[in-house]
Amino acid sequence: DQQVKQNSPSLSVQEGRISILNCDYTNSMFDYFLWYKKYPAEGPTFLISISSIKDKNEDGRFTVFLNKSAKHLSLHIVPSQPGDSAVYFCAASGPPRTTSGTYKYIFGTGTRLKVLA
Amino acid sequence: DVKVTQSSRYLVKRTGEKVFLECVQDMDHENMFWYRQDPGLGLRLIYFSYDVKMKEKGDIPEGYSVSREKKERFSLILESASTNQTSMYLCAARDNYEQYFGPGTRLTVT
Numbered sequence: 053d054q055q056v057k058q059n060s061p062s063l064s065v066q067e068g069r070i071s072i073l074n075c076d077y078t079n080s081m082f083d084y085f086l087w088y089k090k091y092p093a094e095g096p097t098f099l100i101s102i103s104s105i106k107d108k109n110e111d112g113r114f115t116v117f118l119n120k121s122a123k124h125l126s127l128h129i130v131p132s133q134p135g136d137s138a139v140y141f142c143a144a145s146g147p148p149r150t151t152s153g154t155y156k157y158i159f160g161t162g163t164r165l166k167v168l169a
Numbered sequence: 170d171v172k173v174t175q176s177s178r179y180l181v182k183r184t185g186e187k188v189f190l191e192c193v194q195d196m197d198h199e200n201m202f203w204y205r206q207d208p209g210l211g212l213r214l215i216y217f218s219y220d221v222k223m224k225e226k227g228d229i230p231e232g233y234s235v236s237r238e239k240k241e242r243f244s245l246i247l248e249s250a251s252t253n254q255t256s257m258y259l260c261a262a263r264d265n266y267e268q269y270f271g272p273g274t275r276l277t278v279t
Contacts, residue, residue: 095270
């Protein structure tokens with residue numbers, strides 16, 4: 053049961069244009085969402101996050117939008133640069149807690165972004 | 170920034186061998202995690218630890234065990250490696266909300 057879905061395995065965008073990466077989730081109790089970027093042979097690095105009390109969060113060229121009614125979030129990268137080429141994972145967190153009281157992060161399957169020069 | 174290190178970047182082991190993957194964090198974070206990453210499957214949680222000597226199963230714990238004797242060190246153990254455990258293994262440490270990953274260990278079991 054895939055609670056967090058990234059339905060586009062890959063995306064190609066021209067340098068300077070907007071990249072839009074999408075993520076859908078099924079658990080309406082999720083209340084915190086994150087995006088990670090991963091280069092080959094490296095661990096994922098945190099990019100941006102959003103709490104469910106907001107619908108938008110911006111950090112430089114990166115903006116995350118959250119639509120709670122649609123259970124959908126998206127990551128916008130403007131303008132896209134060749135160095136943005138990587139795999140992007142969205143993750144979600146929230147109830148129920150585990151036995152120890154920890155929240156697990158549920159990751160999507162990733163979208164490979166290629167920015168063409 | 171939290172630094173998470175993993176003992177090996179690449180590892181090749183034979184079927185049936187006992188394999189130890191080590192992870193060390195340089196901050197005082199209570200929560201540490203082991204994931205595996207496979208194409209088309211994303212990151213899947215194997216085990217996590219919320220304190221020294223405390224552990225909890227993740228979503229795919231079968232064939233794995235863990236050890237956390239010190240707060241900064243979290244080990245993943247493959248008791249008897251099998252070819253379907255060939256994967257990228259990622260360790261992470263969490264501070265409240267932000268989760269920091271190590272560089273990963275690419276394990277190949279032949």
